[in-house]
Each structure stands twice: as structure tokens, then as C-alpha cells.
Amino acid sequence: MKDESITLESLQKELSAVRLKLKEKEALFNSITESTLAGYWIFNIPENTMFISPHLKAMLGYEDSELENSTETINRLMHPSDLPDTYALLGKHLESDGAIPFEIECRYKHKDGSIVWVICSGNIVERDEQGKPLIMIGCHIDNTELKKAEGIAKYANELERKNTEMEQFAYVASHDLQEPLNTIQGFIALLTNKLSQNPDPEVSAYIGYIQQGATRMSGLIRGLLEYSRIGKDNVMSKVNCQDVLEEVKADLSQLIKNCDATIEVDELPAVMGYSMELRIVFQNLISNALKFRSHEPPRVKISCTKKGEYWNFSVADNGIGIDPAHHEKIFRLYQRLHPRGMYDGNGLGLAQCHKIVTELHNGQIWVEPNTPQGSVFNFTIP
Numbered sequence: 476m477k478d479e480s481i482t483l484e485s486l487q488k489e490l491s492a493v494r495l496k497l498k499e500k501e502a503l504f505n506s507i508t509e510s511t512l513a514g515y516w517i518f519n520i521p522e523n524t525m526f527i528s529p530h531l532k533a534m535l536g537y538e539d540s541e542l543e544n545s546t547e548t549i550n551r552l553m554h555p556s557d558l559p560d561t562y563a564l565l566g567k568h569l570e571s572d573g574a575i576p577f578e579i580e581c582r583y584k585h586k587d588g589s590i591v592w593v594i595c596s597g598n599i600v601e602r603d604e605q606g607k608p609l610i611m612i613g614c615h616i617d618n619t620e621l622k623k624a625e626g627i628a629k630y631a632n633e634l635e636r637k638n639t640e641m642e643q644f645a646y647v648a649s650h651d652l653q654e655p656l657n658t659i660q661g662f663i664a665l666l667t668n669k670l671s672q673n674p675d676p677e678v679s680a681y682i683g684y685i686q687q688g689a690t691r692m693s694g695l696i697r698g699l700l701e702y703s704r705i706g707k708d709n710v711m712s713k714v715n716c717q718d719v720l721e722e723v724k725a726d727l728s729q730l731i732k733n734c735d736a737t738i739e740v741d742e743l744p745a746v747m748g749y750s751m752e753l754r755i756v757f758q759n760l761i762s763n764a765l766k767f768r769s770h771e772p773p774r775v776k777i778s779c780t781k782k783g784e785y786w787n788f789s790v791a792d793n794g795i796g797i798d799p800a801h802h803e804k805i806f807r808l809y810q811r812l813h814p815r816g817m818y819d820g821n822g823l824g825l826a827q828c829h830k831i832v833t834e835l836h837n838g839q840i841w842v843e844p845n846t847p848q849g850s851v852f853n854f855t856i857p
Contacts, residue, residue, distance in 0.1 A: 518546075518597070518611040520569065525549065531615050534593070536586030554582035554590070561595065569608050573599045577611075580618065592618040660689050714750045716743035716757075716788075720777060723758045727765070734765050736773035743779050744786055746856045752831040753856075757790070759824040760852050764792035769848065785838065785855040793849040802842050828854070 514531020518524075525546045529539040535552060542548050550558065561581055568577035578596035585591050597613020663686050670679060720740050724731070731738060738761065746753075757777070764775045776791045797805065806829040832840040832854045840854040 515612065515614045516549075516597070518613070520608050520611060534615065534617055535583055535591060552583050554584065557581035568597075569599070572606070572608065577613070583615075590619075592622045594618050656689060656692055659685075663689065711747055711749055713745050714748045714753055715745045716753065716779070717745075719750065719754050720757060723754060723761060726758065727761060730762070730765055734768060734773050736765055736768075736775065739774070739776040741776075741778040743777070743788075744781075746786055748836055748856055749831070752835055756828045756831050756854065759828050760790040763824060764790065764794055764850075767792075767794045769793065769795050782855070785857055787853060787855050789851055789853050791845050791849065791851040793845065796844060796848055797842060797850050799844070805842070806840065828852075832856070 514534050515528045516531060517526040523546055524544075525548075526544050527542065527548060532539055532542050535542075553561065557579075561579055564575075564577055564579050567575045576596075577598070578594065580592065580594050583591045583593060593615040595613065595615050597611045599608045599610070600612050601608075601610035603609050663682060666682055667679075667686075670682065717740070720743060724738055724740075730736075761775055761777075765773050771793060774793045777789070778791075779786055779788045781787075806825050829840055832838045836856050838855040838857065840852070843851045843853065845851045
């Protein structure tokens with residue numbers, strides 16, 4: 476009797492130890508699955524019952540008590556289009572006794588109505604005496620963020636392809652359009668020469684209109700071609716912006732003299748960039764400051780400050796200024812704020828600046844009002 480009580484007591488202790496180890500293993504398993512964003516499930520094959528872990532339910536936006544532990548829950552929450560393939564693969568896995576792996580990407584419906592992408596995988600872990608599968612254990616790994624990233628990458632690649640196509644189209648179109656325009660201008664020259672022998676004021680006026688239109692069209696095509704070629708066949712290098720400004724001032728020296736303008740340049744840094752394109756940016760901004768001047772002699776100040784990881788360049792003037800309502804519009808292609816007869820140009824200069832700064836140098840460009848009048852164009856270069 477005493478031996479039997481000792482035996483019973485030892486069995487109870489052994490059973491308690493096994494239960495404790497089981498709880499420890501279960502806690503470890505839960506910890507592993509939760510830290511890897513995985514929710515697990517246990518499928519009793521003969522009874523067609525299923526345990527669904529709280530973490531898997533939480534992945535779909537539910538509390539543990541809100542969802543029943545059953546295969547019906549899976550059937551209800553899995554996207555209807557993914558159920559046939561999932562059950563087909565499960566059947567092959569069981570029929571092959573696990574030789575065919577069970578792993579599939581599928582979609583679930585979140586409680587808030589959104590879609591949750593998961594990688595569902597599992598294995599047979601227990602068989603009966605005849606070797607037939609009894610228990611499967613598997614996990615669901617949340618794959619939603621990766622799918623979103625893949626979607627963004629696919630969109631970025633498609634956008635890059637479209638941009639390349641547009642640049643190629645702009646180059647080909649501008650090149651092809653120039654040929655017939657050259658023919659028109661050639662005939663205009665012949666007509667003008669022939670008309671000089673028998674002057675006709677009315678016809679001369681018409682030819683003059685045609686010549687103006689052709690010249691304007693030629694300028695637009697040339698500008699479009701230049702815009703499409705920005706950044707092509709150039710290599711990024713260390714660019715001394717001080718030297719670039721001196722070259723721009725030399726190129727604009729006659730215009731600066733004619734306007735009686737003052738150009739003040741602070742000390743500028745050297746940056747990693749595209750020398751020719753940065754020169755275009757400075758030249759366009761300074762030319763605009765001289766073009767859109769007020770009744771006072773133009774005063775233009777170019778400065779630069781370091782802000783975090785970027786150099787912030789500023790080109791400030793005392794010109795006529797820009798209505799804040801147009802501060803974004805002016806950087807688009809062919810945008811003009813004034814009638815054609817008031818100022819020359821084709822509305823491409825600031826669009827070129829925007830493309831050079833944002834696309835080639837990963838910076839930003841914007842305009843602000845100056846005090847007491849004029850504008851301040853800012854752009855950043857890493």
C-alpha cells in the first residue's frame with residue numbers, strides 16, 4: 476500500500492514536471508511566432524478541427540474571443556479566390572504524406588475591410604499507427620508590407636519606363652518637327668527675296684507674321700529638345716559653384732551692363748553635381764531676375780547656407796515679384812505669367828531648373844516673396 480502511494484506520488488510529480496515543460500515550450504513557441512510576425516494554427520485532420528492562435532487572430536484585427544477556433548473561420552476570412560488553390564495544395568500535401576510542401580501566398584480579409592497578405596505554410600507532425608496524417612501545425616506570416624513595397628517598386632519601374640519613353644518621344648518629335656519648319660523658313664526667305672523686286676506691303680506683312688510664328692515655333696522646339704536632353708551623357712562630379720557663377724556672370728556681362736545691374740555673390744561651396752546643368756540653373760534664375768525687373772536698377776544676391784545634409788542656395792532680386800498663387804505653376808512646362816509681347820522667352824527656363832534640381836540632384840526648388848519687393852528663388856543640393 477505504501478509502495479503504491481509512493482508510485483502514485485512520483486507519477487503525479489512527473490506529470491507536473493511534464494506539464495511545466497509543456498507550458499515552457501508553448502510559451503517559447505508563442506514568443507518565437509509573435510516576434511517573427513507569425514500566427515500559428517493546429518489542424519486535427521480526422522476531426523477537421525482547428526486551433527487558431529491569438530496572434531493570428533490579432534493579425535486580422537480580432538480579439539481571441541471574437542473568432543471561433545475552426546476551419547469555418549479560415550474559410551470565412553480567406554479571400555474566396557484563394558480558397559481553391561489553398562485547399563488543392565493542402566490535399567496534395569496530405570496525399571503525398573508531406574512530400575509535396577504546403578506553402579502558399581494568400582489573402583485574408585482584415586476586420587477593417589483591408590486585405591492582409593500572408594505566407595501560409597505547415598507540416599504533418601503526427602501520424603496514427605497506420606501512418607496516416609493526424610495533426611498538422613503551421614503558421615501564417617504577415618507579408619502585407621512586402622507586397623506594398625513590391626507594388627511601389629513596380630510602380631517606380633513603370634514610371635521610369637514612361638519617363639524614358641516621354642524623353643525619347645520629345646527628342647524624336649522635336650527633331651522631326653524641326654525639319655519641316657526649316658523648309659517653311661527656307662521658302663519664307665525665297666518669298667521675301669522675290670517680293671523685294673515687286674514690293675507689296677500687305678503680302679510683306681503676311682510673310683512677316685509667318686516668319687514670327689516660325690521663329691517662335693523653332694524656339695519652342697529647340698527648348699523642348701534641350702529639356703529632353705537634360706542630364707544625358709553627363710557624369711556627376713565635384714562642382715565648384717563659385718567658378719560656375721563667375722562663368723555665368725561673364726556670359727551675361729553685356730546684359731548686366733545694359734541693365735545697370737548689381738550682382739552680389741557670397742562665398743559658394745563645391746557640391747557633387749552636374750556642372751553644365753547647375754550652370755543652366757544659375758543662368759536661368761539670374762536672367763529672369765534681370766528680365767523681370769522693376770523701374771529700379773536690378774540688384775541680385777546669390778548666397779548659400781548649410782541646412783542639415785543639404786546646401787540651400789538663394790537667388791534674391793528686387794524685381795516685379797510673383798503672385799503667390801503662381802508659385803507652383805511657374806515651374807511647369809510652357810507656363811507664362813505675362814502676355815507674349817511684354818517679355819521674350821518660351822516658358823521653359825524654370826521648368827528646366829525644376830528638372831535639374833529635383834530629378835538630377837534629388838533636391839527641391841521653390842520661390843518666396845522678397846522684402847520689400849521682388850522674389851527669392853531657393854533650391855537645395857545634397
